Amino acid sequence: MTWLNEKERRIAGFAAIAFGVVALLPLVDQGYYLSISVNIVMYVVLCTAWTLFSGPTHYISLATAAFFGIGTYTVALGIDTVPFPLLLVIAALASGLLACVVGIATLRLSGIYFVIFTLGLAELVRQVVTWLQTNFSSSLGLYVFTDFGEKHIYWMLLGLAAIVYITGWLINRSRLGFAMQIIGNDETVAKHVGIDTARAKVILFIISGAFIGIVGAILAPRFSYVQPPSAFNPMISFQVVIMALLGGTKRIWGPLLGVIPFTILFDQVTAYFPNHTSFVIGIAFMAIVYLLPQGVLGRLEDLGRLRKRFRMVSAEEGNNP
Amino acid sequence: MSVIISGLLLGGTYALIAVGLTMQYGVSRIMNLANGENLVFACFIAFWLFTTFAINPIVGIVLIVPLAFVLNWLIYTYAMRPLVDRAKNRGQLEVDSILATFGLLFILQGIMKLTFGGGYFNYNFLAVPVTIMGSNYGLNRIVAFIAAAIIAGALYLFLNHTRYGTAIRAVAVDPVSAGLVAINVPRASAFAFALGGALTAASGALLSTFYTFNADMGIIFTMKALIIVIMGGVGDVRGAVLAALLLGLAETAVATFIDPGLTIAATYALFMLVLLFRPQGIFGKRPS
Amino acid sequence: MSAAILSLDHATKAFGGLIAVNDLSFSLQDGELLGLIGPNGSGKTTVLNLISGALKPTSGSISLGGSEIAGQPAHKIARLGIARTFQLVRILPSLTAEQNVVAGGVFGHVRGWGVEAHERARALLERVGLGGRGDSPTSSMTYIDQKRLELARALAANPQVLLLDEWLAGLNPSELKIGIDLIRELRNDGISIIMVEHVMDAIRSLCDRCVVMSSGLKIADGDVHRVLADPEVIRAYLGDDHA
Numbered sequence: 001m002t003w004l005n006e007k008e009r010r011i012a013g014f015a016a017i018a019f020g021v022v023a024l025l026p027l028v029d030q031g032y033y034l035s036i037s038v039n040i041v042m043y044v045v046l047c048t049a050w051t052l053f054s055g056p057t058h059y060i061s062l063a064t065a066a067f068f069g070i071g072t073y074t075v076a077l078g079i080d081t082v083p084f085p086l087l088l089v090i091a092a093l094a095s096g097l098l099a100c101v102v103g104i105a106t107l108r109l110s111g112i113y114f115v116i117f118t119l120g121l122a123e124l125v126r127q128v129v130t131w132l133q134t135n136f137s138s139s140l141g142l143y144v145f146t147d148f149g150e151k152h153i154y155w156m157l158l159g160l161a162a163i164v165y166i167t168g169w170l171i172n173r174s175r176l177g178f179a180m181q182i183i184g185n186d187e188t189v190a191k192h193v194g195i196d197t198a199r200a201k202v203i204l205f206i207i208s209g210a211f212i213g214i215v216g217a218i219l220a221p222r223f224s225y226v227q228p229p230s231a232f233n234p235m236i237s238f239q240v241v242i243m244a245l246l247g248g249t250k251r252i253w254g255p256l257l258g259v260i261p262f263t264i265l266f267d268q269v270t271a272y273f274p275n276h277t278s279f280v281i282g283i284a285f286m287a288i289v290y291l292l293p294q295g296v297l298g299r300l301e302d303l304g305r306l307r308k309r310f311r312m313v314s315a316e317e318g319n320n321p
Numbered sequence: 322m323s324v325i326i327s328g329l330l331l332g333g334t335y336a337l338i339a340v341g342l343t344m345q346y347g348v349s350r351i352m353n354l355a356n357g358e359n360l361v362f363a364c365f366i367a368f369w370l371f372t373t374f375a376i377n378p379i380v381g382i383v384l385i386v387p388l389a390f391v392l393n394w395l396i397y398t399y400a401m402r403p404l405v406d407r408a409k410n411r412g413q414l415e416v417d418s419i420l421a422t423f424g425l426l427f428i429l430q431g432i433m434k435l436t437f438g439g440g441y442f443n444y445n446f447l448a449v450p451v452t453i454m455g456s457n458y459g460l461n462r463i464v465a466f467i468a469a470a471i472i473a474g475a476l477y478l479f480l481n482h483t484r485y486g487t488a489i490r491a492v493a494v495d496p497v498s499a500g501l502v503a504i505n506v507p508r509a510s511a512f513a514f515a516l517g518g519a520l521t522a523a524s525g526a527l528l529s530t531f532y533t534f535n536a537d538m539g540i541i542f543t544m545k546a547l548i549i550v551i552m553g554g555v556g557d558v559r560g561a562v563l564a565a566l567l568l569g570l571a572e573t574a575v576a577t578f579i580d581p582g583l584t585i586a587a588t589y590a591l592f593m594l595v596l597l598f599r600p601q602g603i604f605g606k607r608p609s
Numbered sequence: 610m611s612a613a614i615l616s617l618d619h620a621t622k623a624f625g626g627l628i629a630v631n632d633l634s635f636s637l638q639d640g641e642l643l644g645l646i647g648p649n650g651s652g653k654t655t656v657l658n659l660i661s662g663a664l665k666p667t668s669g670s671i672s673l674g675g676s677e678i679a680g681q682p683a684h685k686i687a688r689l690g691i692a693r694t695f696q697l698v699r700i701l702p703s704l705t706a707e708q709n710v711v712a713g714g715v716f717g718h719v720r721g722w723g724v725e726a727h728e729r730a731r732a733l734l735e736r737v738g739l740g741g742r743g744d745s746p747t748s749s750m751t752y753i754d755q756k757r758l759e760l761a762r763a764l765a766a767n768p769q770v771l772l773l774d775e776w777l778a779g780l781n782p783s784e785l786k787i788g789i790d791l792i793r794e795l796r797n798d799g800i801s802i803i804m805v806e807h808v809m810d811a812i813r814s815l816c817d818r819c820v821v822m823s824s825g826l827k828i829a830d831g832d833v834h835r836v837l838a839d840p841e842v843i844r845a846y847l848g849d850d851h852a
Contacts, residue, residue, distance in 0.1 A: 194717025278431030285424030
């Protein structure tokens, strides 16, 4: 492994151990803790995949629910005839295709068009699916019967999380990642150094969308009965935006810092104050804009810089008694 | 024929919502995604005034509009102005305002759900049929259309034939230069934001006379308004009116001939066409 | 006479009713340093924007080494070998100085990557006078250093044609001297350059030939000293009284 330096090898080793430990959870608990951990890992993958695209471009994507729903529907439609691993591939291709179409239509234009378009995308796909089902099929819902339990979903999501992190890390080292960094700095310069900015954005949006589609597919067995409103739940899109931005999108592990606290908080609020969930979402958005514009990650980095400066100052004072 | 007339009647109300949004985005540079909640809030107030105090919604507008104006002025001053001041460029302001107004959206939605519950609401006001060219239309729809037309006309006169209206249009074109010719840009922005909110609230009050509403539906209206604004060209009142009528027609046609469940799909089809072929809006000049 | 590497043929750009560039034709010879001058608002930067693909011409043709490039997107033109700097210096603030330079030689005319690209970037930093400053954050750089950095980024593409948009503007007298020397070295290396400039001393001492624009039209084209003595050119700059 000559292409990893000392520091990278240490991080990789640490991450592998962390994943191994986390993967042991179902052996300890199969109830509440596993269930909330499935939620956490699900949002970790969704938010990290979201950040792959929205982090460097600053385009707020609300298309998560659409990709997720497409993944779920792929499994619901094919579970009786197609092997599950193949369904995951189809889910990735289908949501990647949707991302490609949306990207080509909107990413040439300014960010505002993109947000507006993705805002209604889940609703659009939901309407089309509902219409197709009412007109061309007998029932509104689909049953998904599998042998998968909560723990299998958990392990699959963990595996996917590892793949997303590795993909993100590889992208960051690649020309594409460098191109995105330049685009994030100054799109005009990017064009004049030869970057096809629209193409780079579309590619990244496809990768991000495909991962989100796979999450939807893995989660399908959990629904057991899939209906358009539950598969294309627009709240998923908003929650992903909140958690990713709350954590911070400058680094690939940033969203993790938002996902864990927010998933737990939201779970508690849903359980004890079910009528107040809108307030939590609303206040979270406000908090991101007014208190944590760079996310928890940004605050941590500020703190790190402060400590460094403090150490330097105290070292100087030590030298000059 | 009846599709065309129903479409136009619906489009009239859409036009007012979109004009409200285009004032907020085109002049104040705030993409207000809570605009639909503003509208639904007005629906609820009109409903409450009518059912509790038997106040005619058309009269209710006289109460609702100043209230919405003041509320939106406060929102601009205390929530949006700090974002305008700290933004380094327009892109950052867009992202910040989108996120902040999402926050506003959910908080307003939460308040409405707690106060009125999650059910569907409507009330009977002027629900008498009127026959135009052999088909029946609710009188309330026609009254709402006429009221919307009067309000939009008044706005047009204000913007194009008064001194302050000209100042607001100047801010829409270029806030920096407007400041150089001694226009108080922060005040004009706050005014335009408040006026936009008031217009949207007026359309909400009108809409409530013939439309069944609930606390969750604001976002659908925001989306339609956004699409209208983009189709018409940002900041272009005339374009917004035309785009709104087009959208009303398209939706009514799809609901009548294909399936009422596909109205959003129809809206999006139109939107997609505009984005692909005329991203600068129907009347917009090609950006250079 | 050597062959023209870049030529504009009746290029026109209109913004609505305003014609910013009006039926402009000129060519750049291989290895030549051409000055593009004219009063403010005469359309010089628009010409650079047309050549580099930031704007599409309304009509007319622009060709690079014989093939048509008018109306092509900026990234394609960059890949064909046209590099530029900007009137208001554009640095990539979150990247280090070295990465800023690498950015110019990865996606365009030169498509380097990895160690080799970084070595080239360090050599270019050395060449523009920023040797050893590769790791420094760009935000703390002085204005001339940012301009040097931008030039190094453009050079990283090993361009066939380099477009300098008022690269010398805003420099103090001693910086100006350094800047002029640097451009002279580039010319001696054989790079074909078009420089839009207001600093007449620089034009006089550097350029072989210059094109003068006024209100979108070309009013003179030829040897620098002869052109600058042309009464019409003086009138365009200073008004009728001085002609």
